[in-house]
Amino acid sequence: MTWEPVIGCEIHVHLKTQTKMFCRCATGFGAPENSSTCPVCLAHPGVLPVPNERAIEWTIKLGLALGCDIAPRAVFHRKNYFYPDNPKGYQISQYDEPLCMSGSFLLPGVGGDTEIGIVRAHLEEDAAKNVHMGGGEGRIHGADRTLVDFNRAGMPLVEIVTQPHLRSSEQTKRFLQLLRQTVRELGISDAEMQEGSMRFDVNVSVRPEGSDELRTRTELKNINSFNFAAQGIEREIQRQIAIYEGGGEVVQETLHFVPGQEHAAPLRSKEEAQDYRYLPEPDLVPIEPPAEMVEQARAELGELPSARIRRLETELDFGLAEGLVTSGRDGLYERTPGDRRAVANVVMNELAAAGLDPTEVNGEELGKLVEARDRIPREAFMKALGASGDGDFKAEDYLGEAVIADESELDPVIERILAANDENVAAYRAGKQGLLGFFVGQVMKETGGKADPKVVNTRLRELLDRS
Amino acid sequence: MAITRAEVLHVARLARLALTEEEIARFQEQLSAILEAVGKVDELDLSGVEPTAHPLELSNVWGADEPRPSIDVEEALANAPDREGSYFRVPPA
Numbered sequence: 001m002t003w004e005p006v007i008g009c010e011i012h013v014h015l016k017t018q019t020k021m022f023c024r025c026a027t028g029f030g031a032p033e034n035s036s037t038c039p040v041c042l043a044h045p046g047v048l049p050v051p052n053e054r055a056i057e058w059t060i061k062l063g064l065a066l067g068c069d070i071a072p073r074a075v076f077h078r079k080n081y082f083y084p085d086n087p088k089g090y091q092i093s094q095y096d097e098p099l100c101m102s103g104s105f106l107l108p109g110v111g112g113d114t115e116i117g118i119v120r121a122h123l124e125e126d127a128a129k130n131v132h133m134g135g136g137e138g139r140i141h142g143a144d145r146t147l148v149d150f151n152r153a154g155m156p157l158v159e160i161v162t163q164p165h166l167r168s169s170e171q172t173k174r175f176l177q178l179l180r181q182t183v184r185e186l187g188i189s190d191a192e193m194q195e196g197s198m199r200f201d202v203n204v205s206v207r208p209e210g211s212d213e214l215r216t217r218t219e220l221k222n223i224n225s226f227n228f229a230a231q232g233i234e235r236e237i238q239r240q241i242a243i244y245e246g247g248g249e250v251v252q253e254t255l256h257f258v259p260g261q262e263h264a265a266p267l268r269s270k271e272e273a274q275d276y277r278y279l280p281e282p283d284l285v286p287i288e289p290p291a292e293m294v295e296q297a298r299a300e301l302g303e304l305p306s307a308r309i310r311r312l313e314t315e316l317d318f319g320l321a322e323g324l325v326t327s328g329r330d331g332l333y334e335r336t337p338g339d340r341r342a343v344a345n346v347v348m349n350e351l352a353a354a355g356l357d358p359t360e361v362n363g364e365e366l367g368k369l370v371e372a373r374d375r376i377p378r379e380a381f382m383k384a385l386g387a388s389g390d391g392d393f394k395a396e397d398y399l400g401e402a403v404i405a406d407e408s409e410l411d412p413v414i415e416r417i418l419a420a421n422d423e424n425v426a427a428y429r430a431g432k433q434g435l436l437g438f439f440v441g442q443v444m445k446e447t448g449g450k451a452d453p454k455v456v457n458t459r460l461r462e463l464l465d466r467s
Numbered sequence: 468m469a470i471t472r473a474e475v476l477h478v479a480r481l482a483r484l485a486l487t488e489e490e491i492a493r494f495q496e497q498l499s500a501i502l503e504a505v506g507k508v509d510e511l512d513l514s515g516v517e518p519t520a521h522p523l524e525l526s527n528v529w530g531a532d533e534p535r536p537s538i539d540v541e542e543a544l545a546n547a548p549d550r551e552g553s554y555f556r557v558p559p560a
Contacts, residue, residue: 034544035540285521
């Protein structure tokens, strides 16, 4: 039987507001522990939360980018649970009246676009950070004490929930990458997984291909890398298929993805399944997004990454178009004149390898450099690329050194090298063709890297095969 | 009684509370009385009434995203039952 994976995601994104969601403590990554706290985020008795206006605006902006309906009326709820990351005993979140609902995110693909349904996007506050000590490497198991840092407590967090519309680990990874780029371009989050400002949970189930049933799903929690997401999902798909093919049943559970380990170990047993007892937050009044706020957010949306992939795909191929957009390099690509494919390749490969910030590169000058790529020595080209992010970069400063392609100039060099290496010449003629690389290297060395490698290769073969 | 002993134990477990037998009985009685009192609302016809999220006719109360000073770390930790460096310290969770 052929099995079809059914995958949905929950994505958490930290908004990069200056202050927390319900108090005006500064947000910020890496501040000394408990230095950004106040009676509100420490949950002292009698304090009252005040929502962050910008966080509400940005959630609306994100909702619009995800094609959601913006609720005419949204309500905050208390989600009750008891754990040391949560000093109030509840997290302020949204429940049945979230800010954004019923969206659709366009995921372009090689075989056409896929619409990924968005169930909702809602606003909530993050929990404090717990550090488990004494159990080795900060693991929960075997810890003898837990340390709590409340800097993260109350940071504004948006949770995006998708429909189970994804069908492979690879597609899920591409979706998450495109979503991340979208969030970053909206200017509402750094979406840095290493800093924890973007993290995701993935729900996975499988079903016989062609069926539309939804079987028992398992949840992979707190993944913070695209590759881990793809690996974890793939492993979970294979595990579930093996269970069904062995006549078993998949058990609904929450799994923790551990890189390199065979199985994702159960994160929480079923008996402890949460009972959150949601209730409307009595300390907060409803949000009724004013029309001006929604229209302002709508006006700020640029051309979305998915639309740009589709547009660039018509002049490149899908892979290059997607790579440029999801790496945030398509802006430079678009302002660099010249052969589209040549420009795309340089921007995607050499320029990326040189570690340059694409926003700092002058496209006009880069265009001149790309155009001259085959006429100047590779070394000069790479040196010029490395400098292309400097404010005063001029391509023409690097175009003076022409590549030596003239046979009458190269032949004497080649002949000199062959004469000086007669043992290798004999070995080559006896069948050690691999020595060609050695001769090419010698010629390049002799010419200071300026010889045209294509001409050198051709002439070397001709001269070596002559006698 | 409206609330069962099992429900009292379940809610206590969610709040990580250990109750004595006497407390279980007392809370079962008190919680049932509260539920009964609130149940009075069921006697009214509320078919045309929107659920109330807040007693005040107010919406869109919020603050500008402008930082205000946080409190001092020592002040933040002053009420902590236990600390380690500048962290709050709690039993393993």
